[in-house]
Amino acid sequence: MSLYQQIYDTVRRIPYGRVSSYGRVALLAGLPGHARMVGYALHALGSHGDDVGEVPWWRVVNATGYISNAYQPELQRALLEAEDIVVDHRERVDLRRFLWEGDESML
Template sequence: MSDLYSRIYDVVRLIPAGRATSYGAIARFVGSPRGSRMVGWAMNQCHAHEEYTPAHRVVNRLGILSGKHHFPGENLMQELLESEGLVVLDDQIQNFDQVFWDPFKELNWNAI
């Protein structure tokens, strides 16, 4: 696993239940501001690692579940988010700005 993927996973594991963030927010935080797609690729690979990574909490900048097709079943990503209290309609987290978790605001820089 690359060092970048490790840093991405470390940040994603800190997202609390009931909150969500974007690929871009994670990319910026780990020092790769144009690396949103890389974060998406990392989320797609995280199931292969021993430590649990809540990839369902990472969505696109509009709160759309753009990675849902990488989860088993038809609606697992949505079901996981809803089980944490988020409301998802038409593959989009409702009130995304209110549940958005910004690592720059939420984390101590020494956390990862």
């Protein structure tokens, strides 16, 4: 299984209405310290095709709660709000309310 698939699988675990950060996804995927690779993997979703629909990429924001997406920040904001996740006027999510820590046992 490729590193990307491992990352996609982890992103798929993020529950509806919750968010996670690039760093946490990397950690849960068994790739501690590789936050940037998570962003890279999500960016690659569009290019190599078909799995875009099954990976909830919009539930991933950066460590401070901001939307890091350089491509479609507006779309990500809309998708998050559609799940009742509050995004403030500066594109930030309150991690104290919506951050999904993940299941400790999956480490």
